[in-house]
Amino acid sequence: QHLWDSNKKDSKINLLLCGSVYSMMTRIFENAKEPLFGRASQRIHLKAFDVATLKEILKDYHPHYSGEDLLAFYLITGGVAKYVELLVTKQAFTKQSIIAEVIGENSLFLEEGKNVLIEEFGKDYGNYFSILSLIASGKTSRVAIESIMEMQTGGFLDRLENEYGVVQKVRP
Structure with a gap:
């Protein structure tokens, strides 16, 4: 904390911190008792991909997707990049393959x-x-x-x- 405060103006680095648990990120940067309180110079609140972006992703990986495929892709991921990446990595682009991935053994989605x-x-x-x-x-x-x-x-x-x-x- 002291090193950062005393050298940040002269350093040529950017410190990027990211997290997916909203309450934890809020506590770290907004609680006066936390070491990073008041030290954030910029904040970016990333939102989920919209339907148009999901259509583009499906078009890139599975050009002949159906409306049902898009609906399943959106319903399961909600546009959250982590879940989109998981389905893309598993090449699950059809309604059937998406459902199989979601309910499959050791699926991240179950818990x-x-x-x-x-x-x-x-x-x-x-x-x-x-x-x-x-x-x-x-x-x-x-x-x-x-x-x-x-x-x-x-x-x-x-x-x-x-x-x-x-x-x-x-x-x-």
């Missing part, structure tokens, strides 16, 4: 979602999973969720919506 969410949610992951499970089962009002969980969930729901973008509040 990936749960593992990413556990990492992201931290020690409170059980509460987040319970809330998401209740929402998936049709309990969508805060009152109903709090009644079943017997605890205040406003902070959890707020983070699920505003930090993680997993849920969205919809009012009639």
Whole structure:
């Protein structure tokens, strides 16, 4: 930390740090107790590939893809570069080959979602999973969720919506 602070103006290097766990990256650069607090000069928040980009990728690797192939490619990857790369590496471009890759033995996809969410949610992951499970089962009002969980969930729901973008509040 001291070496970087005292030499960064004279050095001819760029230090690039990247990570896929949003909460961890936020903590590292925005928590005053962390060594990298206030030291980021630029930030890039990479988004997933859009459908047009996925079409181009499929066209490059599998020019005769069908609409179903594109839909499967998008549904499974969500445009996330890591997942796109995995399917491209495995040459899974058709609906059938994509599904086979996803459910195949030792597939990264089988546990990936749960593992990413556990990492992201931290020690409170059980509460987040319970809330998401209740929402998936049709309990969508805060009152109903709090009644079943017997605890205040406003902070959890707020983070699920505003930090993680997993849920969205919809009012009639």
